[in-house]
Amino acid sequence: MPRYRLTIEYDGRPFMGWQRQAHGPSVQAAIEDTLGQITGHVPTVYGSGRTDAGVHALGQVAHVDIEKAMTPFRLSEALNARLRPHPIAIVDCRIVDERFHARFSCCGRSYRYVIRNRRARLTLTEGREWRIAKPLDEAAMAEAAAHLVGRHDFTTFRSVHCQAESPVKTMSSLSVSRNDDRVIVRAEAPSFLHHQIRSITGCLAMVGDGRWQPSDMKAALDAKDRQALGFNAPPDGLYFVSASYPAEYRNS
Amino acid sequence: MPRYRLTIEYDGRPFMGWQRQAHGPSVQAAIEDTLGQITGHVPTVYGSGRTDAGVHALGQVAHVDIEKAMTPFRLSEALNARLRPHPIAIVDCRIVDERFHARFSCCGRSYRYVIRNRRARLTLTEGREWRIAKPLDEAAMAEAAAHLVGRHDFTTFRSVHCQAESPVKTMSSLSVSRNDDRVIVRAEAPSFLHHQIRSITGCLAMVGDGRWQPSDMKAALDAKDRQALGFNAPPDGLYFVSASYPAEYRNS
Numbered sequence: 001m002p003r004y005r006l007t008i009e010y011d012g013r014p015f016m017g018w019q020r021q022a023h024g025p026s027v028q029a030a031i032e033d034t035l036g037q038i039t040g041h042v043p044t045v046y047g048s049g050r051t052d053a054g055v056h057a058l059g060q061v062a063h064v065d066i067e068k069a070m071t072p073f074r075l076s077e078a079l080n081a082r083l084r085p086h087p088i089a090i091v092d093c094r095i096v097d098e099r100f101h102a103r104f105s106c107c108g109r110s111y112r113y114v115i116r117n118r119r120a121r122l123t124l125t126e127g128r129e130w131r132i133a134k135p136l137d138e139a140a141m142a143e144a145a146a147h148l149v150g151r152h153d154f155t156t157f158r159s160v161h162c163q164a165e166s167p168v169k170t171m172s173s174l175s176v177s178r179n180d181d182r183v184i185v186r187a188e189a190p191s192f193l194h195h196q197i198r199s200i201t202g203c204l205a206m207v208g209d210g211r212w213q214p215s216d217m218k219a220a221l222d223a224k225d226r227q228a229l230g231f232n233a234p235p236d237g238l239y240f241v242s243a244s245y246p247a248e249y250r251n252s
Numbered sequence: 253m254p255r256y257r258l259t260i261e262y263d264g265r266p267f268m269g270w271q272r273q274a275h276g277p278s279v280q281a282a283i284e285d286t287l288g289q290i291t292g293h294v295p296t297v298y299g300s301g302r303t304d305a306g307v308h309a310l311g312q313v314a315h316v317d318i319e320k321a322m323t324p325f326r327l328s329e330a331l332n333a334r335l336r337p338h339p340i341a342i343v344d345c346r347i348v349d350e351r352f353h354a355r356f357s358c359c360g361r362s363y364r365y366v367i368r369n370r371r372a373r374l375t376l377t378e379g380r381e382w383r384i385a386k387p388l389d390e391a392a393m394a395e396a397a398a399h400l401v402g403r404h405d406f407t408t409f410r411s412v413h414c415q416a417e418s419p420v421k422t423m424s425s426l427s428v429s430r431n432d433d434r435v436i437v438r439a440e441a442p443s444f445l446h447h448q449i450r451s452i453t454g455c456l457a458m459v460g461d462g463r464w465q466p467s468d469m470k471a472a473l474d475a476k477d478r479q480a481l482g483f484n485a486p487p488d489g490l491y492f493v494s495a496s497y498p499a500e501y502r503n504s
Contacts (some may be wrong), residue, residue: 011375011378058376072390080373082462087375087378089372089375091372119328120343123339123340124308124339124342126339
């Protein structure tokens with residue numbers, strides 16, 4: 001029974017998130033049910049990470065075992081044809097070693113958060129960016145972000161619903177840059193807590209508009225207290241960009 | 253009666269185009285009717301150029317005279333609040349000299365066409381890019397595009413419905429570049445013929461996928477015959493980027 005590795009792009013707006021839910025559409029269920037139509041058997045699709053309702057993906061990675069062997073090309077073509085009208089696309093599909101696990105083998109996850117810093121409301125990018133009208137100081141935001149890089153107890157930036165065993169995580173990199181009227185937050189880590197990036201981005205926005213100083217981010221981190229949080233950024237601007245795996249899986 | 257210059261962004265999908273139509277929604281009508289709600293009088297809004305059904309704008313420019321004087325800030329705020337749910341936003345508003353005319357003063361127009369060169373269908377950018385599955389040779393496309401720069405008779409690339417007096421136009425620049433799996437065509441000219449960019453982009457795609465040689469673009473231009481056209485690219489990937497005006501209007 002071959003194992004397939006899927007790279008998946010989706011628009012998160014119509015979904016309750018990645019994970020299958022009893023009540024409401026999810027990306028996982030859409031793919032699993034479509035695989036059921038193709039193979040006659042609904043398999044479990046394992047994602048590298050869950051995304052919340054409204055959060056998008058450019059390169060979510062998942063694996064699935066399929067009883068009926070097909071070439072990766074045929075499988076991705078069949079999935080893309082039948083996933084309509086869901087805004088989900090399989091952008092890459094390959095057969096992988098059976099030891100590969102999209103979640104447990106994953107050694108790095110990369111997210112991007114796009115803030116549109118302008119007064120006018122959004123048109124072409126509605127639901128896919130977070131608009132902030134007040135001018136943001138991206139240099140101050142970058143200074144604040146630097147306090148979070150490294151291994152820390154991220155309790156302040158963790159959802160009360162987070163199921164991770166420990167609030168201690170290693171932020172490999174966290175950068176803030178401006179491109180015209182877009183301010184982009186990029187985060188990389190082996191793994192993240194639930195709501196971590198949205199919580200951090202909410203606080204970065206408070207630094208950007210002057211309500212917080214960059215050092216307030218350090219104080220919030222040190223507080224290790226959810227009450228020290230500014231607020232969560234909305235899901236609109238958040239993109240799961242990529243998942244990385246050990247070299248042994250790179251060419252499979 | 254002050255004259256206002258508006259810079260307008262819109263998602264072209266729900267509209268029959270920029271221009272007011274007897275049957276169906278248009279960007280011009282949406283803005284005019286909204287101004288009517290604000291001022292009690294429906295004025296005429298003059299655009300720098302028409303865009304077709306499904307064509308988007310990042311920086312369409314228009315002017316309008318309004319009987320009830322308002323600050324540009326108040327006018328754009330009122331427009332943006334009331335234009336909902338239309339995907340139209342006023343991204344800049346200023347008072348201009350009464351000699352300024354969005355169409356007749358305009359000395360340069362800039363468009364961008366975004367091709368997504370991949371096999372998987374689109375999700376986040378559905379309706380806002382043209383997907384081409386076959387690998388495109390952007391260097392060959394750039395070579396073909398170079399044949400069109402300068403002053404030429406563009407009859408081949410002109411819609412039968414074009415109302416321009418002459419098919420002779422000056423293409424100031426026409427470039428093709430690749431950014432990962434996006435191939436972007438950028439066109440600048442004092443003015444364009446109806447369907448000119450979509451006709452040119454359709455031919456560039458034929459060069460990109462190998463059906464045409466770059467020299468076939470020159471032959472098509474020289475034919476001065478609509479029958480020599482490959483085909484029109486769809487509106488999805490086309491963006492009106494900006495309109496430029498003589499220096500005397502730059503700071504108004």
